[in-house]
Amino acid sequence: MEENKLLRMVNVGIVVESLDNAILFFTEIGLRLEGRMIVEGEWAGRVTGLGTQRVEIAMMVTPDGHSRLELSQFFTPETISDHRNAPVNALGYLRIMFTVQDIDEVVSRLISQGARLVGEIVQYENSYRLCYIRGAEGILVGLAEQIGTR
Incomplete structure (x- = not known):
């Protein structure tokens, strides 16, 4: 068996219309x-x-310092397609999921900033509470709150 050469994932990139709003x-x-x-x-x-x-990028990092999100706003060339309103079963980029401590509080703050809940917050067995939210730029984000012990 060949040795695995993968070291780590560096970041996930998302092209946005407004870097300030996405940040x-x-x-x-x-x-x-x-x-x-x-x-x-x-x-x-x-x-x-x-x-x-010519593109401006912003690198966002999670609190643990292990995961990064690269946001890019293109000036040249202009963007040529828009996938922001694709449904969750569309091919290609779907969403990023984050684990949070208090899903209700996070969702409430995001909604007050103009985001919208895609469906509803649901409980999966005795493990997680989950939801999808569409935020700035129409970006689809999953939120998960661990509720059971694993």
Whole structure:
């Protein structure tokens, strides 16, 4: 058997229309802004296959420091498609899920910021309370609160 060469997952990326709005949304969930910068130049276009590009990115990090979310706002080239309102059974990116301590409190704060609950908060056996919420930019996020012992 060959040795596994995978070391870790670095981040998940989401393209957004408003970097400021997305940062506020994910900060409200509990992520921290780690840094923000403009990425441009020939080298960047060679990585993405887009040619000349100019994009501002914001790196958000979870409280434990292990997971990151890279938010990108493209200036050049313009975005060409929009998947934000796709239903949960659409092909491609679906959602990011976060574990939270008090799902009711987090959902309440997010709704007060303009997010909306997709369905309802449900309990899965004696393990989790779960929901999907659509927040800033129409981004679909899953929230899970562990309630039982595992």
